[in-house]
Amino acid sequence: MKNREYQQIDPQALATPTPTPPPRPLPEHELKPKRARRKWEVFPGKNRFYCDGRIIVARQSGVLPLTLGLILLTSGLFFVFDCPFLVKHLTSCIPAIGGVLFVFVVISLFQTSFTDPGILPRATPEEAADIEKQIDNPTGSSSSYRPPPRTKEVIINQQVVKLKYCFTCKIFRPPRTSHCSLCDNCVERFDHHCPWVGNCVGKRNYRFFYTFVVSLSFLTAFIFGCVTTHLALRSQGGNGLVFALQASPASALELVVCFFSVWSILGLSGFHTYLVAANLTTNEDIKGSWSGKSGNEDVGNPYSYNSMIKNCCSVLCGPMPPSLIDRRGFVPSDDSVQTSPVEVELPAAKNDINMCTHGTKGLLETASRSPLLTSSCPQAKPQAAPAVLEPLPEVTPSPALEPAKTTAGRQSTSTPHKHHSHHRSKGKQASHHTHKTSNSSPRPHHSHSSRRKDSKNRDPKFSSLR
């Protein structure tokens, strides 16, 4: 096959110095001996990878540096300015407890941010073609309007659950899976995309996220309490609060930061504790999937074990599922030509108008073509290979970078999706307070009220998009 012919040429070129390069009309980087590429380098989603694929983050780091900075700053000031006084006047347990909490917060933050949330890899061309074949689409000929989203119904625990087809990943999404437009991936048990940690929160990192939020609320409350005690003790000797603040100005800053953050973080941890006990995700809670909103009393959460303890155990202490995207695996040299059909198909498939006609034809074509390339059969048609390899140079750099694709169009309509992310705004309490008063939502966390409104407006759009 093509690859084997290359390997025959190279040793000859080395042994006998031939000045002319092998006469191949193929792109430059294919001529060099193949450096085995890892799968993260050809990953189609909008994620960034570090440490050779060990660390995965979302494309935009969001406000992760801010989160980390605030935590480090506040804790640092606490240990440097408040702890010495408190150790002298109270007990040395204080820095010990603070230290443990701080370590927990930072470690769980990094784990939430850098762990694969449960990304589902996209369908291979053959799989996608197989699914397309199973779906009858009689209106495929009309190219002027987008066909209705494909759904499949499944009965789980005597509840009817609709599985939607994901046009980007070309799969029917498993239950509780949602496509994150910011990361451009389908994520299992999708909770929300959190800009504070700069990553999606899903099946694999929900427990880290929960640990982070709970330990952060303990840390914030602890620092707040200690700083208050510190200032109270200082102002006791008849000196007054102003003197105390002058003596320890760092405490004032810590007080402000902690005061504003403790409400939202405590609220968030309370909310997530409720979600864990009910085995719900933020996504389901916001959309009201199981709350029986349409007057249907039979609707209940089919995933719940109907026991709070069992729900908590299964969500937080359940088995840790593996990462399905295999970031550090090597792209097999046979499949490296297969990645280009995938990339070539995506622009065509994402063009909404031509979805049914071109998408199906193209997929069936590549499905029939690629097996010929993957098999080492010498009868594989060589003329098929250059046609497939040619787009490689322009296509392969793109997965990691992806400046603009046709999904940009879709994303602009779905930017309200960002509202799904948690607004643990440490300095913007005012806007959230007004939301709360105007909507009188029973939820402890303020921004839910705004999100509920958004989701109701957005649902029709969603059904047409997805």
Add this chain to the structure above:
Amino acid sequence: MAETHSLQDLRQAAVASKVFVQRDYASGTICKFQTKFPAELESRIDKQQFEETMQTLNNLYAEAEKLGGRSYLEGCLACLTAYTIFLCMETHYEKVLKKIAKYIQEQNEKIFAPLGLLLTDPIERGLRVVEITIFEDRSIGSR
């Protein structure tokens, strides 16, 4: 031409088609594959054999995802060590995945390859499908 192939021979054969066995979500989000016998395999393999293989696979995945004393212990220990234990230890799930990979290889060598079929480990397809590749049988002729 001989009807039986070995695993090595299959690498030289041409792929006739692929069958995808989808996930079965009737029991929730646990990993379980449909045991319904696909029509395309009717001429190739015994229905009983196929269903037995799928059932064993489903049982292995159920074992990996089982909520029991062992998984809770692992989870609690991990929580106490701020989940750093995942960096050094192999989880129970990963151990069972290795078992599954070995089982699939055995099945391929003993049962599927001689019939001109190849089972792909679902983990390579993101646990979405069980991909069964049907190779051309030269004695029967291409499909």
